[in-house]
Amino acid sequence: MLGLSRSQVHRLLQAYDLAGADGLVSKKRGRASNRRHSEDFRNLVLDLVREHYVDFGPTLATEKLLERHRIAVSKETLRQWMMEAGIWVSRRERKKRVFQPRGRRDCFGELVQIDGSHHWWFENRGPKCALLVYIDDATGKLLHLRFAGSENTFDYLHATKAYLQQWGKPIAFYSDKHGVFRTTHASQQDRTSGLTQFGRALYELNIDIICANSPQAKGRVERANQTLQDRLVKELRLRGIDTIAAANAYASEFMADFNRRFGKEPRNPKDMHRSFAAHENLDRAMCRKEVRKLSQALTLRYDKVLFILDPTDLAKTLAGNKVVVCDYPDGRLEITHEGTSLPYKTFDTLRSVHRSEVVENKRLDDMLALVAEMQAGREQQRSQSGPRRTGQTDHMFGIRDGSTANGYQKRGTKPGRRTDFTNDPVVIARRQQALAQLKAAE
Known part of the structure; x- marks a missing residue:
């Protein structure tokens, strides 16, 4: 009835006769396992976690300990150690959240969720920027990542073009109601008049865009953003990446590893991406x-x-x-x-307007030389509301506006503006000196 052998029952009976109920308790209770890691090894692992992976989860920390330090430890063992040391909080102690599930699409390329995530991707090593994320709804695989200075139309056009060149045309994109994707001035008579520039580009290629009513509706990409803000930030830190150009170069390697770990097989193996028609450019x-x-x-x-x-x-x-x-x-x-x-x-047609100096007509040589030097560096300001991108070729002068290392403008600076020498103290001093010399000559 107990499932024990006859000799074991005799041993338990003898122990009960000698020590009562306490004799039935296993002698291993309270003793350390023979396979238990030593305290020195445990302290070594926790020191490495505190030094390099203090904000890593147990699973990711286990992977990095094996990859970078050749230390093999079970993720559940490390989880217990981190909780006992106060480095990790168990799921039971976290606030529970309620999510309404939505089934994945059946086919790869049937629905691609897109979103921009503003975050300190380079932590304190670089500026805050945006990551444009393209993720397939059926498989949960990352299909394209692009770092950009901000979430704007031109960067989405650039990223979408690269995506379409690699994968082809999906049935639809699923996005939020950002101004890049949706306009509030739609027309009932003409479908194309109410489209944004991004929507018009997709319409020309026969690709639909669907705007979600809430972040929870496109939870696939929102959840991916959380994982990226955890794992991708730390991978960039470990590799010392601190520029947008270097991060974009590393993105393909990260996507391959991410998809290998978290990608799912679609329920239907059919690929819904389409090739371009003959008339589509x-x-x-x-x-x-x-x-x-x-x-x-x-x-x-x-x-x-x-x-x-x-x-x-x-x-x-x-x-x-x-x-x-x-x-x-x-x-x-x-x-x-x-x-x-x-x-x-x-x-x-832009000309800088300034008050002319009063100069005697026989003394123009020095003043004209000064004016020519000033005009060479004078600002030719473009429209602030126009579609300007830092780094683009100027339509008039054939030169490039002042740009950051990645070719995009830092937030908070005015587009299309070059250095203004009109109020420069050196220029003003030289102007006053030239006028003084002219007056002395007169």
């Missing part, structure tokens, strides 16, 4: 497009720059008609009509 679609009316003089204005079309036979027939200005994420600008590119030259 990926490069021409992934840009900012503005419609402008061409004057009788074959000119148009965009971003406070006057564009003058070359008087070709085609351009002459378009006077008074509408053309499309294509502003690409890499800084290129193209003027097209029905898919045909129109050559042009620019004429900058």
Whole structure:
């Protein structure tokens, strides 16, 4: 009945006769296991965790101890050690959260969730930036990651173009109601008039975009962001990565490891990504497009720059008609009509206004030399509301605006602005010196 052998029952009976009920207790109770790690080994592991992995979870810390220190320890053993040392809090002690489950899609590429996560990805080693995340709903695999200075239209166009080149066209993207994806001025008559630039680009490629009503609705990418803010930050720290360019170079390696650990197999093996049709132009679609009316003089204005079309036979027939200005994420600008590119030259209408100096007409040489030096460094400010990206080629001057190491502008600085020498103390002093010399000569 007890499931014990006859000799064992005799031993228990003898122990009961000698010590009563206490004799039935196992002699191993309260004694350390023969396979227990020594205190020195336990202290060594905890010291390494406190020094390098104090904010790591037990599972990730176990992996890093094996990869970086060649120390093998069970994750459950490490979990107990970390809880006893006050480094880790068990799930039972955390506040429980309630989530309403939603089933995954059946096929790979059927629904791709996208989101931007603003975070201190480089901790105190670099600036705060955004990570654009593309994750498949059916498999939970990361399909594309891109670090950017901010969550804006041009970076989403650049990232989406790279995604489409690698995987093809999904059935739909699933996003939040960020201004990049959704406009509040939709039209009931024309479907395309109410689209954002990003939505218009997807519409041209026959890709739908669905906006979620709450963060919980697109929980797949939100949960992935939490994991990335834990694991990716620490991987960047361990590798000493502190720039956006270096992080983008490492992203593919991290995605491969992430998908190997956390990716799931879809219920249906069919890949729903589609190839591009013959009439679809990926490069021409992934840009900012503005419609402008061409004057009788074959000119148009965009971003406070006057564009003058070359008087070709085609351009002459378009006077008074509408053309499309294509502003690409890499800084290129193209003027097209029905898919045909129109050559042009620019004429900058911005002129800095300042009060002229009073100079005698026979003493102009020195003043003109000073004015020429000032004009060489004078600011030519573009429209602050225009679609400017730091690092893009200036439409008028063919130079690049002041940019950060990754080619994108730091937040809080005005776009398209170069150094202004008008109020520079050195320039003012030289101007006053020149005027004094002119007056002395007079």
